[in-house]
Amino acid sequence: MTTPHSYVSPIPVRKAHLGDALASEWTKIRSLRSTMWTLGVMVLLMLGVGLAVAAIVSSSNAPTENESALGLGFFGVLLGSICVITLGVLTIASEYGTGMIRTTLTACPSRARVLTAKAIVFFLLVFTITTVTATLVGLAQVAMVANAAEPTSGQWLRATVGVGLFMAELGLLALAVGAVVRHSAGAITIMIGVLLLPLVAAMFMFSESLAKVQEWLLDYAIPSQLIALYAGRSAMGQSGPSGWDPVWILLVITAAAGAGAYALLNSRDV
Template sequence: MSTPQPPMPQTAAPNWQAAPGPAHPTYTSPIPVVRTNLGHALASEWTKIRSVRSTMWTLGVFVLLVVGIGLAAAALVAANTDEGNVSDETALGFGFFGLLLGSICIITLGVLTTASEYGTGMIRTTMTACPSRGRVLTAKAIVFFAVAFVVTLASAVLVALADVAMVDAREPSGGEWLKGTVGVSVYIALLGLLSLVVGSIIRHSAGAITIMIGVLLAPLVIAMFMFSESLRGLQQALIEYSIPNQLSVFYTQSLTESGPTGWDPLWIMLGVTAAVFAGALALLEKRDV
């Protein structure tokens, strides 16, 4: 017959509790608990976009292209044009060439803002810290749009002021100044935002950049090889609604006699970006990260 074991000695209860609850109504966590909001997501995305080298490189090249090509074009015209030959035009249009090439930099940065996180796996950490996927994408969009708009506006204003001073041309009206600086800056920022959303959908940096460069240049290239008379209508539409032609409208230098005019390109880009953004939000909620 086995000898009964003596009871185990009672140990004192610890003076801490693991979690709050009905059994421990007096517990107060030493870690402050704050309900997250869009402001926290914006701060996080701002830290990301300003702390990576790709942002400084792409924006630096963008400013170099916009300012360098814009000033070079105006200087070339001023040196090789007789006085009064461009008196019927404004000098704002010389900024078009730099912005057209510089838009590739904005497209690249927009794609990298989202797609690079999928490539590195950092998106899992982001979604863990902020489970609201729509909030994450919205914060990325707001921060990127603000950065792209401010940089583009500063570059466009600098080029516009310099070109008007260099070239003996007609003084731009207030509306032309607004379109050639603020309007074109919003358009470029929306183009970059569209690239950001495409990067979120494709989740592959190289693939998304290729798609967006195709959107930028392919319509004009395709239209150049449409020699058949039966394709004349399609050719005209491709030229009229291509991004380069829409960009030229802000300088009253449309490549065609018909198509978008005034502020139409801005509303077109806004509508397309909003539709693609809505699709990206729907896919983001359904797909794994």
């Protein structure tokens, strides 16, 4: 029984769920110009740099009989990773900068649901675009470098699906850092440091006492792991990750950063 003058909405009311948050985050990410620019530049870098390197190798007549041409895609993917990092940070940190996060959390008070929806939408978008682009680049490179070794099915899978997973995980790591730092420029700077600093630092470790540290940094720096993913063996030829190891290593790091982001998101004020 309703009280006098009470209003009953004719629209059925139901509890919000993760699907609603996913729809909201998909609308936001595809509406932002930053998404178009960052992913568009990433695709151009992967295609442009990848095809340019393949053309140079093909015209130089360098001996490549023992190596697959798929590894040439590394250069474009490494540059494109900067775009993925940028978008990952902006996916959440930009909302803190504009104050939009207050509206988001008012519409969906469950902070864990918001972060989960952002992570799922971002991961699927980056994984799909990166995998498709890497496949197109790989097909073109194999066709252009005729004297290279024929890629195996395992090499094809790592150079397409593996690269897509690696890039999407790297973007999720950036999203987690953005959720922790809550400042776009600061989080992007941290992620650029994570991407490049270990490799640069290792180059200047000339002391014998730092030899082990240098070797570890050279093995596990993100560019080295990307090389290992393409080549199927450690980038340094000795210890270090090989095959699919880089994907699992980055997954563990991203999961740890994500757990920290969830904990801080629930304990902080907006």
